[in-house]
Amino acid sequence: MKIKITSDSTCDLGEELIKKYNIGILPVRVLHGGKEYLDGVNITLEELFPMVEQSGELPQTAATNPTEFVDFFSKELEGYDAIIHFDISSKISSLYQNAQIASQEFDNKVFVVDSLSLSTGIGMQIIYASELIEKGLSAEEIYQKVLERRSAVQASFVIETLKFLYKGGRCSRLAMFGANLLKIKPVIALKDGKMDVEHKPRGRFDKVVEEYVDYILSKFNTPDKTRCFLTYTTLDDEIVQMIYNKIKPLFKEVLITRAGCTVGTHCGRNTVGILYYNDGVN
Numbered sequence: 407m408k409i410k411i412t413s414d415s416t417c418d419l420g421e422e423l424i425k426k427y428n429i430g431i432l433p434v435r436v437l438h439g440g441k442e443y444l445d446g447v448n449i450t451l452e453e454l455f456p457m458v459e460q461s462g463e464l465p466q467t468a469a470t471n472p473t474e475f476v477d478f479f480s481k482e483l484e485g486y487d488a489i490i491h492f493d494i495s496s497k498i499s500s501l502y503q504n505a506q507i508a509s510q511e512f513d514n515k516v517f518v519v520d521s522l523s524l525s526t527g528i529g530m531q532i533i534y535a536s537e538l539i540e541k542g543l544s545a546e547e548i549y550q551k552v553l554e555r556r557s558a559v560q561a562s563f564v565i566e567t568l569k570f571l572y573k574g575g576r577c578s579r580l581a582m583f584g585a586n587l588l589k590i591k592p593v594i595a596l597k598d599g600k601m602d603v604e605h606k607p608r609g610r611f612d613k614v615v616e617e618y619v620d621y622i623l624s625k626f627n628t629p630d631k632t633r634c635f636l637t638y639t640t641l642d643d644e645i646v647q648m649i650y651n652k653i654k655p656l657f658k659e660v661l662i663t664r665a666g667c668t669v670g671t672h673c674g675r676n677t678v679g680i681l682y683y684n685d686g687v688n
Contacts, residue, residue, distance in 0.1 A: 409545050411535055412482050413492040414470070414501055415445040417528040418637055420663045427536045430482040430489075432475075434501075436667050438465035443667075451639055451670040458671060465671050469500045475508030479516050488545035489516045490535055490552070492528050494668070496520045497599035517549040519556075522599035525669050526635035526661070526681045527561030533633070534683075555685065560626040562595035562604055563637075563669075563679035564618040566611050593618050594673070611676060612645055619652050622680060630686035633659040638678035639670045645678070653680060 412430035413419075424431060433444040438457055443449035445467075458464060470478070482489055491509070496502040502520045509516035519535075521528040531552055538548045591614040595604035605621055607614040623629075634657040636649055646662065654660050665677065 407488065407544055408486045409539050409548070410482050410486040410489050411492070411532055411539070412478070412489055413528060413532055414494060415666055416494040416499075416501075416524055416668045417492060417532060418525040418663050418665050418669065419529045419532065423529070423533075423661065423663070427533060429532060429536075430478075432470060432478050434470070434666075434668055435468040436465050436671075437468055438463070442468075445667040449667060451665065451667060454667055454671060455640070455675060465667070467499070467668055469504055472504045472507040475505045476511050479508060479512060483512070483515060487515070490519065490545055490549055491516060492519045492521050492532050492535075494524050494528060495522045495596065495599035497522070498524060498601070515545075517545055519549065519552055520599070521559075522556055523559050523561045523596050525561065525563075525665055525679070526637045526663055527559045527596060529635060529663070530559055530561075530633075530681060530683060531556060555683065558630075558683050558685035559596070559681070560622065560629075560684040561679065561681045562593055562618075562622055563673060563677050564591055564593050564607070564615055565673050566591055566676035591615075591618075593621070612642075612648070615645055615678060616648065616652075619649055619680060623653070623656070626682075626684040628684055628686050629656065630683035631657050632683075633657055633661060634680055634682040636660055636662045636678070636680055637665055637669075638676075639665045639673060640675045641678050649678065649680065657682070 415431055415433040433447050436443040436445050493502040493505055505518045509518050535548050535552050592603050593605035594601050607617045634653050
């Protein structure tokens with residue numbers, strides 16, 4: 407059985423990993439300043455951040471509609487027996503629902519996964535599915551195994567400022583003011599598919615990042631040591647190296663990726679996370 411893995415661009419895997427695992431990517435549409443862009447195709451965070459900062463307005467994302475998903479799946483199915491498609495959490499976006507509607511047109515050949523995650527929390531599941539393909543499992547078997555394991559994904563980020571979350575309506579002015587006053591750099595984690603505040607470290611950003619890594623590794627302390635993602639929007643090289651040095655002894659593989667426009671425009675500059683399956687045995 408020949409199986410293709412596909413996803414939307416919020417998986418943040420980057421060109422190298424997308425090519426390595428032969429992932430079909432459907433870019434999310436980004437709307438800003440009266441113009442429409444495709445995430446990762448003709449717009450990047452390096453280009454988008456200055457536009458947002460100059461205008462003071464966040465871009466919007468436009469969910470792919472079912473008809474567009476039908477076209478995408480039809481193209482990606484060429485030469486394959488089945489597709490396993492991954493979308494950002496259904497509690498964040500309507501992408502999953504629209505993909506699920508479209509999948510009904512393909513007579514059990516398209517299996518749509520609600521990742522209940524975002525960014526490389528999705529990417530972690532994609533690579534797991536790709537490895538199961540190599541083991542010769544059927545599309546339905548892989549789909550079920552991915553669903554059984556998705557609750558074990560530890561997906562979290564530390565954010566330097568709540569400004570972007572506030573502009574996007576995901577936190578109140580009072581919360582932003584309090585965080586600024588107390589120098590809080592919140593840790594945002596995915597819980598049951600929703601973003602929630604996990605921890606509230608305070609102080610200088612580099613020290614907060616170090617505290618964040620220690621906190622996450624201590625709390626979610628049964629990792630699958632196969633791999634860990636280190637994903638960020640923008641970040642000083644020294645901080646990236648510090649995080650890498652902390653997590654490298656614990657994992658066989660550390661994959662460093664850059665977040666795309668969806669994560670970046672809601673969380674802003676200097677957002678970084680470590681993401682891994684927390685279902686190993688120490």
